[in-house]
Amino acid sequence: MKHTFSNWTWHDEVDWGFVDQSEEPLFHEASCQEWIDKSKHTANNVLTVHVLEEPALSGSLIYQQSEQEEQMLFHFFVTEQQLITNAFYVNTMNKAEMIQRMKTCPTALEGFFVLLAQLLNHHLHGIDSFETQLKALQYNMRNNNSRTILENIYYLRQELLLWSDLTTPIEEIKRGAQEAFLESGTNQIEFQRTSLRIERTLSLINHYKQDIETMIHLEEVMSAHRGNEIMKTLTVVTVLFTPGMMLGSIWGMNFKNMPELDWKYGYVYALLAIVVTIAGVYGWLRWKGWTGDLLKNHHRKTRLLRKSTVKTSDTKE
Structure with missing residues (x-):
């Protein structure tokens, strides 16, 4: 699907098996051809900065991953006038609203960062759900400190690492755009707005990382304290009843x-x-x-x- 705006074009939901190279001159460029060939076989995060022909940014981004290690990628190639992406979807994405925002963007790079902002919205919704689980676990840790608390803490720690792994590549894309387009593409509103959203997401992740590390430390301290209490109790009981046992053993001779x-x-x-x-x-x-x-x-x-x-x-x- 092709979306044409005032100064740039977005080729959306490109099918790699049926790319019409005569449609746009961009498809003839060596950097774009190399990206198309690599994207067919890529299964992880990749970012390439192009500066020889015209400034461009290409790569693949894991934007969703389940606990069963099933991951979803979308591939992108962006210049100042062209944006190419394959089909992707997240349940929090409002495509109509996103296209309306893209209409106000002067370059394809700006439109690309509108798209990244939608992905970050999905991550923020997931982090909000994570926060609810974390608060519930903190309450249980204070009121019902069972043996499963530490296991649940480590489970949430792994989930937070997943959100961190999904957000960090977007931060890398932002820095790659700064490297490729320099000030010409990074002084626009949508780039700055998405950059702030990236900082907000990473700030939340770092905050919850500190919370989890604190909870792990507290749980370890409490476990050590319980162990010390048990050993102290056993020691006192042993000392109390040892004289009686000695008298009983003598009496039974x-x-x-x-x-x-x-x-x-x-x-x-x-x-x-x-x-x-x-x-x-x-x-x-x-x-x-x-x-x-x-x-x-x-x-x-x-x-x-x-x-x-x-x-x-x-x-x-």
Whole structure:
């Protein structure tokens, strides 16, 4: 499909198998021919800057990728007067609105950046959905810190890396356009507007990267703290009951001469000795401060902390 504007033309949805080279002189150029041949077999991001004949930018861009590693590409070749692309589609694209914006563009490069802005809209919608998942995970991490939290964090981290990988090539295209067209093509409104949108998208991605790294660090600290609490609890329990176990083992020995066998209150004496010993060891541990917070009510402390936090925030408001 061919769209003709005031100073430039957009060849949209070009079928590589049926390119009519007599349609436009651009198709005869060596750089365009090389791009057409390479695009038929390209399956990854490619960018080429042409400066020998006339300034041009060509390549392939992965604009959508699923979890099953199924990726969708669109190929492009752009000069100041011509823009060539193959068929591509994203669910957030409003093609009629995009063409209306292209009508105000003085060059094909400007129109190309209108198209890139539509792709960035798709990425921003995906990042908004990612933000919703991230906020829900942060809430679950605070209120229900289960074993699956770390797995979910790493899942979101991989998803964010995917959005970063989809956005970074667009940043590379912008820099390639600056290299090819210099100031003649980079001082226009749509180029600057799309550049700001690229910065906004990358800024969001970097912000969420920091959030995820912080969440991973907190989860690792909390896991280490839980492990320390478990080891501390086991140590205290072992120390408390070791004297009783020793008395019980001595009491259970079967020697020939055991005077306590004739004691009327032998069981009572033995139990009292065990209880007193355990109480003495516990008192000694408390005096040393080695029990820490093991025997305190953590849930009550947590509730009090949350209430005090809420009261503080209400006071500030």
